[in-house]
Amino acid sequence: MKKLLILIVAIALFLHFYPQPEVNKKLDEMMTIALDTFSSATDTKARLKADKIYTDLKEELDSFTEDEVDYLKEVTRNRDSVKAFYLDYCKANKNNPKFHTVNLGKVCKTINRYQKYF
Numbered sequence: 001m002k003k004l005l006i007l008i009v010a011i012a013l014f015l016h017f018y019p020q021p022e023v024n025k026k027l028d029e030m031m032t033i034a035l036d037t038f039s040s041a042t043d044t045k046a047r048l049k050a051d052k053i054y055t056d057l058k059e060e061l062d063s064f065t066e067d068e069v070d071y072l073k074e075v076t077r078n079r080d081s082v083k084a085f086y087l088d089y090c091k092a093n094k095n096n097p098k099f100h101t102v103n104l105g106k107v108c109k110t111i112n113r114y115q116k117y118f
Helices: 002-017 021-041 051-063 066-075 079-090 101-117
Strands: none
Touching: 002 021, 051 066, 051 101, 066 079, 066 101, 079 101
């Protein structure tokens, strides 16, 4: 155990005084992966549920086609898909081939209200 501790300290000192770009890059990547893993493991899920978008639009679903409703369910199945949809279509101001322009506006307007929670 003592030898392992000495080895770790020696490596830390070496990397501190003689930085190696490749090693530092790899360590930064490993640190990012570790932080993302810890973040997702300790997430409280206190943010907004993704299906809140669907429930807010429930009153307006009569203007949506069946395919659009199915796609809306698919988009609102989790926060990651809502965020990806928001970035791809709402924030980028692109047309979505699965939504009519008016309905896309309704979806984007609803997501925009809760955008800070995603």
